Amino acid sequence: MHFLDRPASPLNRRQWAQWTAAACAVAASEAAAQSPAAPDSQRTLAVAQIADMSPGQQDVSRDFLVGSRAAWQDLNARGGIRGRSVQHITLETDGTSANLQAAWQAAQRQPGCVALSGCVGNAAAAGLVALQSSGGASPPLPLIAPWLHNAVSESEAETVFEVFPDHQVQITHAVKTLASMGVQQIGVIFATAQIKQQSQGYVAQAAQGMGLQTQILPLPGSGGAAAKQLSNPAQTILLFLGGTPELHDFASKLVTPAGRQCYVVALADVNLQVLAQMGGTAKGTSIIATQAVPLVTSSAPIVRAYRETLARLYDEPASPQGLAGFIAARYTAEVLGAISGPVTRVSVLSTLQRRTDVNVGGFSVAYQGKRRTNAYVTQSMLTPDGRIVG
Numbered sequence: 146m147h148f149l150d151r152p153a154s155p156l157n158r159r160q161w162a163q164w165t166a167a168a169c170a171v172a173a174s175e176a177a178a179q180s181p182a183a184p185d186s187q188r189t190l191a192v193a194q195i196a197d198m199s200p201g202q203q204d205v206s207r208d209f210l211v212g213s214r215a216a217w218q219d220l221n222a223r224g225g226i227r228g229r230s231v232q233h234i235t236l237e238t239d240g241t242s243a244n245l246q247a248a249w250q251a252a253q254r255q256p257g258c259v260a261l262s263g264c265v266g267n268a269a270a271a272g273l274v275a276l277q278s279s280g281g282a283s284p285p286l287p288l289i290a291p292w293l294h295n296a297v298s299e300s301e302a303e304t305v306f307e308v309f310p311d312h313q314v315q316i317t318h319a320v321k322t323l324a325s326m327g328v329q330q331i332g333v334i335f336a337t338a339q340i341k342q343q344s345q346g347y348v349a350q351a352a353q354g355m356g357l358q359t360q361i362l363p364l365p366g367s368g369g370a371a372a373k374q375l376s377n378p379a380q381t382i383l384l385f386l387g388g389t390p391e392l393h394d395f396a397s398k399l400v401t402p403a404g405r406q407c408y409v410v411a412l413a414d415v416n417l418q419v420l421a422q423m424g425g426t427a428k429g430t431s432i433i434a435t436q437a438v439p440l441v442t443s444s445a446p447i448v449r450a451y452r453e454t455l456a457r458l459y460d461e462p463a464s465p466q467g468l469a470g471f472i473a474a475r476y477t478a479e480v481l482g483a484i485s486g487p488v489t490r491v492s493v494l495s496t497l498q499r500r501t502d503v504n505v506g507g508f509s510v511a512y513q514g515k516r517r518t519n520a521y522v523t524q525s526m527l528t529p530d531g532r533i534v535g
Contacts, residue, residue: 189257190225190488191232192217192477193286195248197269199240204389204419205466209265209292210235211459212451212470216478219454226481226488233474234258238269245272253286259481259493263473265292267414277304284490287497289480290473294343294414302515306497308476309437309469310520312344312386315412317351318522319435323382323410324355331410332380334362334395336387344386359384365395376400378407385411392432393423401429413437417527418464424531432527436465438472439508440523440535447472447506465525475505 194213196206217233225231234255236248252258264270270291277288278301290308297305310318323331333348335341341364352359362378363371377400385392392415401407410433417434426432439445441452441463451471452463461467480503484492500512511518525535 189232190229190259190481191234191255191257192260192262192474192481193234193236193252193255193258194262195236195238195245195252195264195269195273197240197245197266198237201388201390202240202266202268204416205292205414206265208416208418208461208464208466209263209470209473211461212455212467212472213263213474214470215451215454215458215467216471216474218458219450220474220478226478229488231478231481232257240268242272245269246276249273249276258286259488259490260287260289260477261291262289262477263291263470264288265470267292267294271295274301274305277301284494286490287494289477289497292469296516299515303498304494306500307517308473308510309413310517310522312412313347313351314520315435315437315522316344316347316384316386317354319384319410319412319524320348320351320355320357322524323384324357328357328382330358330360330380331382331384332362332378333359333384334365334375334386336365336385336391336395338364340386348384348386365391381405381407383407383409385409385415387411388414389416389419389423393420393426396420396426396430396432399427399430401427405429406431408433410435413465413469416464416466417525417533418462421527421531421533426527426529429529431529434465434525434527436523436525437521438465438468438523439521440525441465441468442535445507447475447508450475450506465523472505472508476503476508476510479503479505 196210198206214233217231221230236251238244238248252261264273270293273288274297277285285304288305293307294312296311297307348359362375365375376398385395392411396409399407407430409430412435415434420432439448441448448468451468455461455463480496481488484496486492502511508521509519525533527533
């Protein structure tokens, strides 16, 4: 587990990765030195972000983390929360449950830490939801804007506050878009058996509602006739559920007959920028990624702020995952700034549980009861010649 604080100067991706590797545990010792008995105006105000940097998740987590880091750095440069800087504590994990639990416990031990914000990717966020529900911390750290595939239950929503549309909403949007194009049948590929178990019901429900026929293709890695069916599917429209590495492996093996175009529709865990850098997408194949945030080319104030801050602080291209991390941090800051009294775990949790509608630069977060009532779902496309449109 890596325990990191934010850098003080602009970094490109390579420099940032080198810095984070060298800075492990520095913030932990500094935060531990703060006195919990100090007046509220003098106490360190901190938020923790847990990021899964395992090979299957790092393409999403890395951009998400850069977006959040940029938001907190920009906020502090503009005066922080009512004049108080916010310490952004980053805990990187390796994808194991033991490492995740250690990171969660480390965040709980920080006396100035008032929330978990923008925890990413899905496995880590889902694991944190389970840890929150175990009742092992009192008072609990609110879990704000996690990157989750599945919506939380009523009881989990007491301490977990969703901002981004889950897989069910994304799948419904993707299927609805395909149905509106006059598509009659699509092929569906699940990257793993676990994803198939989690999402097959959502796909079937959405397709049935749109009068769309689906054919579930074999799992990637299958041999014999199944492998041929995967590399040369009969359908021209394919729905892929999995991450960037799995999609790259699948798409690079597609065989598209001359004169035929194939479209692969993926969900928000796919990073088109990384996919374009990896190359190897089959000729005649376009990748359409359904995103959980506005388009990065949008004129919405939050998107403009993200692009401008990223350009100023980091040598990074804008990405939907980075925008999501930026939004997660800005939403958290809005919540903290709305608290009139002392900012503590209890006051942050109490404020969040009221679920007041918040507009973050044109990105609206609204609830009915404990359920989010709005969802931004957009789509971008990676063309066969490597251009990203949208």
